[in-house]
Amino acid sequence: MTASIARRLAVMFALASLGVFSLLGFSLQYVLHREFDRHQLSEVNTRLDYVGMMCTRNDSAEKWLGLRAKLDALTPLDGSALFWVIGPDPRFEYGDVPAELRERLRNRVDGTFVLELEGRSMLATARTFPPNGERPEVQIISAVDSTRFQDTLNAFAGALVVLGLAGVSAVALLGHRIAKVGLAPLSSLSQEAQSLSPRDLSQRLRLSPLPxxxxxxxxxxxxxxxxxxxxxxxxxxxxxxxxxxxxxxxxxxxxxxxxxxxxxxxxxxxxxxxxxxxxxxxxxxxxxxxxxxxxRADQGETALGRVDTSAAEEVSKTVEFLELFLEEAGVSVRVEGDARASFERSLFRRAASNLLVNAIEHSERGAEIVVAIAQRESQVHIAVTNVGAPIPEQHLERLFDRFYRVDGARRNSRNNHGLGLSIVKAVAKMHGGSVFAKSTNGCNTVGFTLSDVPAVMGGTGISADPA
The missing domain is CATH 1.10.287.130 (Signal transduction histidine kinase, dimerisation/phosphotransfer (DHp) domain)
Structure with a gap:
């Protein structure tokens, strides 16, 4: 089962805070490391400058004995800071110079380097001072223990990890709580939706208390x-x-x-x-x-066998087919205009026939039915107009509903089962068109449109053959 939204939000909050805390931790660690390096280098150089100044003033063996005493005083008992003086005259040397250091400085190379001494890492700086009086040229080395700085960095990194994990956990818990509070309207909405009953289709969800x-x-x-x-x-x-x-x-x-x-x-x-x-x-x-x-039309089936043909010609053939019916009703049909389009002939004739039969049934004897055909952009419009009783506005929109009749008494129900105009609408839909109806000035017009471009509606094809 998929986790709840509150839990997913809490996890996302935790991951986001983990990323932020990690970035801040790495940044702080980097800045602190650089500051420690700068501080160590500053301390080494400061000590070296001070010793160098004393070395310059002590230019005899006698004075050098006093320098040694001062260097002993400057050297901490824990060995966190050390001094060495190397020269050709043992009288002007200081400290027990390790073999590694003496080998490194054999060629009198000055500079800063890292010295590993008795398991400790020390930052050292060597500088050569020219001869002065009795004292020959010497090289002074100042070193400070880097281990204490590294221990501080490690402690700081550990604290960052612990505090970061604690912060992530706190953000996750708070995020979960905040998400639950924020999603409370959704939970309430879900409960309200569950209370909807199929027995009362008029029920609706409330809008007022929701975000x-x-x-x-x-x-x-x-x-x-x-x-x-x-x-x-x-x-x-x-x-x-x-x-x-x-x-x-x-x-x-x-x-x-x-x-x-x-x-x-x-x-x-x-x-x-x-x-x-x-x-x-x-x-x-x-x-x-x-x-x-x-x-089948409702399932999205489309017309088969669309061919380019004349709409007026197909309407005329439909009128000929209904000739006997027209004579019995005593009405005539006049076709106006023409347009060529791609449509399925049998479907088109079926729609035209239903429109004409509908107009004949609602026309008086001696009346004339007008079929107007027009091309408008990419659509063909077929409108059938007859003189008859006005159709109220509220009925016009429902004329194409199945079994719908304007006459509530179901007049002519034996001859007309109320699906003719619904079939017209289905035929228009299968050709990418629509239907329309209007009643003005004592004339009722009902028609449909066909798109000149085949409609893509899914499904297979459909034929007008009723059998």
Whole structure:
């Protein structure tokens, strides 16, 4: 299981503080080391300058005896600071010069160097002084013990490590506590979200006591709940509509069959019953096929066999197919404009046919239906206009919903199961287009657009063939 956010933040705080403390520790160690080196060198040179000044003043063997006494006084008992004087005349030498030192200074080389003496590391400086009076040329060496400085550095490094680890631990603990306090609104929000019940889809998370970052998240989540609630409401309405549409033909089938079986029937009577049942079965098949078509369209399937063709030509063929229906309704169709685009012909004709049938059903005898076709940038617009009763604004946006009718009494439900305009919307979507509807000045216009560029929607293809 993934660690909690508070624990992860505490670990990140600890790692960040470890990096900062380490950088500060290394920096302090480096500065302290340089200061100790400078201090040692300053101490060595100061002692050497003082001894050199006394050496210059003591230019005889007699005076040199006094110099030796002063050098003995300047030498600490713990040997943390030492002096040596090397020269050709033993009378003007001082100290028990180690063989290593004498070998190093055989050629009278002046300078600063590190001398290992009896397990101790010492910083030494050698300087040659010219002859003066009875005293010949001598080389004076001043050395201080570096071990004490190194011990101090080691102690300081140990203290830094201990204090650094303690600081990291403290930051981790405080960071964990701070993170828990900071994430308290999130925990409260989680508990509130767990209290949401599927039985009450109107429940929403509260926004007021939350910080801005969580408020944005909760606002988006509440928006998602709004959409889910609307989807459930539409689904419930959709299920009721499906049940209603299927109940009518099924009830007719059952009733007619029961009546036919109630007594003996002649062959013509049975043939009439079977013919009526066949009509109801055809209606059921149309509903099922349309539902399957819309379901496949909702899954993102696209149109197959898109070809470049004339929209006006396809509309004219659709009008010819509906010629008998137009004659029975006593209406005519006029096609205006034209545009060429890439679309699937059978799908286009199905959408155009549904729009024309919808316009015919809502037109008076003698009316004229106008199909306007226009090219606008990369889209083809097909608008079907008929003279009819105005459609209220609140119904226009829902005309393309499944089983939706402006007439609450479900007028013409036997001839129209309320999926025609939904199929128009699905066809437009599969071609990268959209649908539109408006009602002005006694004219109702319903149409769709097709994109001249094939839409990439995922899934496989889909055909308009209802079978």
């Amino acid at each position: 801005r970052e969580l408020a944005d998240l909760v606002s988006s989540f509440n928006g998602a709940l709004d959409r889910v609630e609307r989807a459930y409401a539409q689904l419930e309405g959709f299920n009721a509509d499906v049940a209603h549409e299927l109940r009518t033909p099924l009830g007719n089938l059952i009733g007619q069959t029961q009546v036919a079986l109630a007594k003996e029937r002649t062959a013509p009577e049975l043939q009439e019953v079977l013919q009526s049942n066949l009509e109801e079965l055809d209606r059921l098949r149309e509903i099922v096929n349309d539902m399957l078509f819309l379901a």
